[in-house]
Each structure stands twice: as structure tokens, then as C-alpha cells.
Amino acid sequence: MWFPALRSRSSIAAVAALCVGLPMVLPAPVLAQKAPQQAPAAAPAPAPASSGPASVRYDIGYEIFHPVRSQNGMVASEHRLATEIGLDILKRGGNAVDAAVAVGFALAVVLPNAGNVGGGGFMIVHDAAGGKDVAIDFREMAPAKAFRDMYLDAEGKVVPNRSLYTHLAVGIPGTVAGLAHALEKYGTMPLADVMAPAIRLAREGFTVTPQLAGLLEVERDQLGKWDATRAIFFKGDRPLTAGETLVNPDLANSLEMIARQGPKAFYEGEIAEKIAAEMAKHGGAITKEDLKAYKVVEREPVSGSYRGYTVKSMPPPSSGGTHIIQMLNMLERWPLKEYGPVSARSIHLMAESMKLAYADRAEYLGDPDFTKVPVKGLTSRKYADELAAKIDPETATPASSIKPGKPAPYESDQTTHYSVADSRGNVVSTTYTLNLNFGSGIVAAGTGILLNNEMDDFSAKPGVPNAFGLIGGEANAIQPFKRPLSSMSPTIVLKDGKPWLVTGSPGGSRIITTTMETVINHIDFAMNPAEAAALPRVHHQWTPDELRVEKGLSPDTIRLLEQMGHKIAVKPTMGRTQTIQLREDGLYGFSDPRNPDGMTLGY
Template identity: 50%
Template sequence: MITMILSGYSRKIKNAGIYFSALILLLQACARPQVNSRGTIAENGMVVSAHPEASRVGVEILKAGGNAIDAAIAVQFALAVVLPAAGNIGGGGFLVLRQSNGAVASLDFRETAPARATRDMYLDPQGNVIPNLSIQGHLAAGVPGTVDGMVKAHQKYGSLPWEKLVQPAVDLAIKGVVLTEKEANGLNYSQSLFRQFNDSTSAFIRHTAWKAGDLWVQPDLGQTLMRIRDQGRAGFYEGETARLILAEMAEGKGFISAEDLRSYEAKWREPVKGSYKGYRVISMGPPSSGGIALLQLLHMVEPFPLHKYGWNKTKTVHLLTEAERRVYADRSEYLGDPDFYKVPAAKLLNPQYLAVRMQNFNPKKATPSASIKHGNLTAREHEETTHFSVVDKAGNAVAVTTTLNGGYGNFVVVDGAGFLLNNEMDDFSAKPGVPNMFGLVGSAANAIAPGKRMLSSMTPTILEKDGKLFMVVGTPGGSTIITSVFQTILNVLEHNMGMQEAVSAKRVHSQWLPDEIRYEKDALSGKVLKRLHQLGHKTTETNSIGRVDAILVLPNGKLEGGADPRGNDTAMGY
């Protein structure tokens, strides 16, 4: 096959230099893992999410005449039923929208710290962080933002009736959902923690092991969703659901109050925007660090010929790691809730500043993370999450990343309401310089304060090419979210991959601290690993990194869905 292709090249390309370059690119392409075909292709609309039932719900909404926002709302509520480790009504997240006319918007429905929260609430009398207090149990929960976020998205951009968007989730909860093997394993693995924080009546507790194919019915959650369906925002933040949340807080000595619930507000914010080699990049700004960090990374590597370096080759991995070290160092110092802290976004994205950050990059030697600090801005003027991408027939695009933070959040199921609460308070800096559950280090900019939103790494992102929609992308993965989105974009733009191939390709990750490159099995060859060690890098093989769900607009205008094989992720279109 390769001989035939090269023969074709030799007939068409006479210049020896061009021929040699073509040969190198061909061999690089043959060296990387190949996907047998493109992902799911559709003409009129596409939904890619972490669960087949959620993707089905979204596509049915599109077929019924709903727009991308309508489908996203329906998918969000469906995921709260079928993907309890991350899908939620007890958590929060971010939404990035690009309308077919090119107008963009972003919605911050991130959780907030309760009014009773204090800067040192997770420290013992000696000033040390108390293990697990910000991760498990009632004190780990921030005020949920998902329901208010979906209500606000519907009020501004929805087209179908609210009730029609929530009803599929009600049906899934009441009639039951068939468990996948991954979800059954997750529920079994977490049984001890569910029992620790809940009584035996919870739908999450079972005396015999769950198995794939079991029908999981959640009647309490179904009733909660009915209240949201019928009463909108008030069906969650007031009335019976609010009463059940407050009773749960009283039982477990949590901090969320009635006023915290009543006063929660999702916020429309200006997306962060930048460019990479002619592509316009639209992403989420603070309190997510994702958009700024992604744009910093893209700007830092833009001058380098990554397509010549090759996918996951030594030069590429070395360059990406060095850029990531610098960006995550900046993240730890400068990013937080913009309502409480003036985030220097423009300075962090200034091309001159980014050039200075890369001045000490050595292509032949790793820079120890201990020697890398955050950049100096004075001289010039943040594991379980889930992502879904939606494009409708008109070309409206929505990227949503939503989370409980850790898998199954804080393991507290609101008694009588049937949903899990988040452990997002761990995304604050419990103590400056002390890493959270994802190994991320923060500063005073991300310190706990009442009503404040905790820093996030979520990176829902949309790309344009020549003023037209090109890609919708995002992923879960805690601190690996930013680098997973970064690599997926580069896989398409630099390494000529289709959407499914780009999503399936093995990934690597680095984040300043700890000082190491983490890589999925078979992501790096033995030769590359040896060379990285010679450059001074430390490497660690890890489990899967990220679960990217993305959509690519093909040259013929059709949509290619890329659903991550690391999970039960599914692309569906029509």
C-alpha cells in the first residue's frame, strides 16, 4: 500500500525536496495509531456526550425542531440520571455558545462557596489541611449552579417549551436506565463511601453487586426532576427540593443555607477569544482557567513546526511539556473568580509576555519545574467531569462542560431528592501552595470566600475557520482537561487527523507540579521515552487521560462526531 502511494507521489511531484517532505509526512502518519474510519457523520445535527441515552435524548430534541441550546439542556438533565458520577443537578459548569450568525456567548453556572464558608475552614488548629474534609461529606459541597444555568440558557436562547426538555430525564429516572459495565463498576467501587454518608434507602446503595444490564430506577430523582420540569428554577432552589437540601445540610453539619440557594445566580460572561494559525478560538474565561490557559499554550507553540516534529514524537512532547509548565505556573498565581479578584487576562495573553515566558525554553534540555515560577506581569501593562458538544441544523454550536468535581462528588445523596452533591470546595486553595485532589497548586487569588466561585480547569471550546464553524470540543479530566483539549486541537490542525482519530489518539499530560510527564499506555514509544529521559524529563505511565467529545465540520459541510472510546461516549446525528 505504501509503495503504491509513493509511486503516485513520484509521478506528481518532481521536485526532490518536496518529494522528501511528502515522504516524511507519510511515514509519520503511518507511525501513529490509525482509526479505520471517520467517526459518526451527519448532515443536520450532531450530539456527542458521555452516554448513549443522553446523546439519543439530544438528537430527538434536534429532530423535534429544537436548537442547540434546547438539546444541550435536555442532555444536561439526562446525564444527571444516566451518568451519576459526573452528570448532575447538584453541581455546576460552563457553557460556550456560537450562533450560526457568528455571535458568541458563555454562561458560568459554576458553584459558589456558602455564606458561612471561611478561608481556613479546612485547616486544623496548627494550620494544616485536614485530609478529605474538602473532598468527602457535607462540608465539601458548594451551592449548586446547574439548574439555574439551564434555566437562564433557556430563557435567553431556548425555542422549545421547558417541560419538553426536562421530560426525557424524568422518564429515564422513573422508568429506569440500563447500566453499562463502566457505570455498574463505578457504583460497586463506591459502595463503602455511599454507605458512609447515606442511609440504606438511597438508590445508590445495594446489598448485591450491580452488573451491566441491570435496570436502575431512581424514583426520588424522578420526583425532583418533575418539580424542576413544572416549576423551573423554583423547583430546585425553593419549595420541597430546597427543604430536602437544607435537611441534608442539617443532618451532616453542612453549610449551605436557604439564602445561599435563593441568591445563587448563573452569570453570562464574555468568552475569551484568540487565534492559532488563522483559526479563531473561543473558550471559557474565569472563573475557569481553561480558556486562558488553552490560548496561552496555543500561542506558545504556534511558532514551532509541530507538523514536522510529528505526533507524540520527542520534540513535540518536549515542547508541549515546557509550555505547559509555564502556563500551569501562571494558573496557580493569577487565576480566580473575577468577581473577587482582578484576573489579568489581557496581560496573560499578551504575545510579548508569552514570548518572554518561552525565552528560556531549551530544545535540548528539560527545565526543572522547581526553577519555573509564574511570570512577572508588573513590567507590562482549574475527576470527574463530563463534556458534551452539540451542533444543530442551522449551525448553532454549544460546548458544555459540567461537573461534581470528583467522581460522584462528595458521595452525599440528598435524602428524598435522589441527587448527589458536589465536592467543588476542593477546587479552592484550602491553603496557598498545598495541592488539591488533582495536584493543582493555588494562591490567594483562589482562596475561599463566601459567595466566591472556585477556580476550574473546564475548557469548553469552539473553533472557527474563515468565519465559519469548524470544531466544538471539550473533555472531563480535572487538571488534564486543558492539555487534552490542547492536544485534540493540535491533532487536527497540525497532525491532519479526523475528529474521531484526534479524540481516540493516546495523550500525554504535564502541569508544572508534580514535575513529570504522565502518558497513557502506548502513547510514547520506547525510543521517545528514552530520549525524554536523556533531556531530563521524568515520566509516569497512567490510566486514561480525558474523555473528549467533539464535533468537526468537514469540507463538504457535514458533521463528524468524535466520541471518546475511553468511556461509554456516543456520537449521534441525523
């Protein structure tokens, strides 16, 4: 049977509880999110007149999962230390951009599997004073020596791991340029001030968490190949373990140079020389001239509306914003609120819209500076009408029968995300990455900087999947100084023209669907950030033809989906959202419990 229509926060929370296997005790890091920084809670709603004896009058709340609450500012990131640094910047009078840049550099130290200065990413800024939203593109670029078939052998076959774990896998990093650009244009504090906490952490060290220790163990073979990498992350012949101290003096020196000299230190100075030397020694493609040629680009966010809210997200070379809006356009025609969260009907409709969107992604998305991307057509409501007409509300459509649509007529994993909101109405949504865990695993000798393996996000050969199973076409073929296609989807949602939700997630190809489900959970199901993060997630990316789900869906729901024709695959958790909701009575935020190191704090 279908989940009944859910019309109250109590029934929504009850379903969320059932879906994650409650009753349960939340882990300590999650509970800690609600501790001292929380503002006084609003007065509870009065108990119903028929509430019964006094002994049960404590049953007055509707929320099972409680977000962090504050009044003046909030930071949500994947590591407690980075969040604390961002919050301190806000308390010192910095704005959301100042805090976001501080968090970005701090995560490069304490979250080395994803935080970075050797990678790239995207940032969406809502500039309250300027009354505008801007998308800052600091995605990596292919070096001048890159060419279309650089990862193929003499027979035209893709060489395993060449685009992942060699020096040829590294794209020109953009993070330093992007963070510095954001600070200079939209921040208020000097670069040296916002970088000082990260420098101190790198020089003095920090305690390795069980989460980081587990990742180091998983990646020990790749990390252990390189002397400069082993010097940072190993103790003797093994990776660092939980409770030990990770110190990175070379990274501290690199960050100090950037703080003193600005981004030129990275792109033209001593750091650039060391990166170029690392490449030359091991057959890499990046030169000092490539680093000097790197440019940050400001773009117009892709924008759409959903049930009266305005959704703004990252445009190409991210595919995320375009397809989030494309899917929301399709889903708006169905009353998801009545169907209920994680019901078979809601999941089915989301999965069918995902298939159609990811088929278009494979065909049309790429770097807009090199190929025409029909964003207007893909996000057109008339095009959504055409696509939605292909969706059978009762039966799954086999992926093999889905082909990319024709939007032209309507044309008139590892990654981290963090969100920041200040007291002035500014918000920042940032997603940046090294690609896979610890990127290529290569540290440029003498810099302490892990280098990305983002070249794998290009289409090495049309029709051949990348590390995340995504298919690409000519629009995402390799070219010099081109930016590879991304799924990163930093997103803000506006209500009556003002920020209402700031969110995003890591997760490779699952970023897009995780972010879309977060938006739906807040708008359709009236969830708070904690409730939205607690629900099991689903994902379909057209190929492979499987509906990926997290554990927690009821057997009845899975059986109904299978009866509709879906091939269900229960796999590890997806996404680690960092979400802030801006309400009339203050800020509500939560760090996804899928990462025990995440932390949201406010004041």
C-alpha cells in the same frame, strides 16, 4: 531519532495506529458510532495512477479511524441514552441549545458519577442568528458561612477529606440555573419538553453498564456511608452490577418539579428545603438563603488565534481557556506539523509550555468577581514571546526552577463534556461536574440528587495541593459566594468566523492539556475527530515534576524524552473528549474510545 515530518493523512494515521498498538479490533461501542445514523460517505479519492494491479486497488483511503458523519445535526456525549435524547430534540426542530439542555438533564440520570443537577459547570454557545459567542458560567459558589481556613485544624493543617467527603465539601449548585438560563435565552423549546426524557429515564430506570458498575464498585465505601445514596445505587449490601436496572424515583420527582416550576423549585421551593435540611442535619454550611442567592453569570469568552483559526474558550473562574490560549501562543512559533504527532520534539515543546502555564495558574487564577485575573496579559503574544524564550528546545527545565511569570506588563476529575451542533449554524460546548466521581457521595434525602464536592477546588491552604495535585494561591482562597477555580475548558474553534471545531473533555487538571492537544491534532496534523481521539495524550502541570503519558508511546520516544531530562510517568488514560468538526461537506464527530459508554450520533 526524531519522528520524520508527517505530510500526509496516511502517515498521520499510520503513526496514530502505531501509537495505540494497532493492529487491533475496535470495541463494539466505538464501531457502533458509525452505524445507521451515518450519512452516505463522500466519493473516495481516485487511486493514484501507479496504484498497481486491480487486486490492490481497494487501498484508496487515508483514514484508519473513521468519525461519525452527518449533514443536519450531531450530538456527542458520554452516554448513548443522553446522545439519543439530544439527537431526538434536534430532529424535532429544536436547536443546539435545546438539545444541549436535554442532554445535560439526561446525563444527571444515566451518568451519575459526573452528570448532575447537584453540581455546576460552564457552557460556550455560538449563537448563529445573533452572530455572537457567549460563555455561561454556572459554576458552584461557596455558601455564606464559608471562610478562608474552614478546612484547617487548630494547628493550621489541612484536615484530610473535610473538603471532599463531608457536607462542608458542597458548594451551592449551579447546574439547574445554568441550563434553565441557556434554554430561556438561546433555546426555542419549553423546559418541560426538553426535561421529559430525563424524567422518564429516572422513573422507569435504565440498565447499568459495565463502566458504571465498575465506578460504583470503586466508590462503594464513600457511597455506602449514606442511607439515601445506598437506596439508589445499592442492592442489599453491594453496589448495583452490570445488567441490573438503576431507578431513581426521588430524582424523577425533583426533575418534574423543576420542569413544572422552573429553577425556583430547586433554589426556593421544596427541593431547596430538602437540601437545606440535609445540610443542617449533618453540619453542612448551605442554607435555603444561600440557594436563593445563587446567580448565573454570562461572560465574554477568552479568545485567541492559532495558525489562522480563532479559539474561544471559557474565561475565569475557569483557568482552561486562558491557559489553552497561552500555551498555543507559545507553541505557534514551532513547526509542529514537521515534527509530527507524538514525536519526542513535539511532546517536549508541549510539556515545557504546560509547565510555564500551570505555574502561572497557581499564582494568578481565581474568581474574577473577587480578584483581578490578568487574562489579557496571560494571553498576550508578547508575554508568550517572553515565556517561550525560556524554553530550551533540547532540554527539559526542572519545575523547581520555574516560577510564575509577570503577565501584568502585558495587561492593556469527575466531570463530563458534551458537544452539539445543529443545521442552523449553532454549536454548544458544555462541561459540567460534581468534581470527583459521584461528588461528595451524598444524596440529599428525599431528592435523589447527588451533591458536589467542589469546595475542594478552592485553595484550602496556599501551597497545599488539592485532590488533583494542583497548587493554589491567595487568588483562589475561600470566600463567601466566591466560585472556585476550575480547569473545565469547553472550547470552540472558528474558521473564517464560522464554527469549525467543538470540543472539550473531563479529567480534572488534565482537561486543559487534553483540550489543547485536541486542537493541535486537528489544526497542525489535519486529523479527523476519531484520529485525534486515538492518539496517546501527555500532561505536565508544573508540580509534581513529572511528564505523565498514556501507554502507547514507543520506547524510542520515551527514551528520547528521558534523555532530554523529562521524568516519565505512565499512568491511566486522560480525558474523554466529545468532538464535532464542521466541514464544508458535513459534520464529523467522535466520542473518545477511553469511555466505552460514549456515543456520537448525527442525522
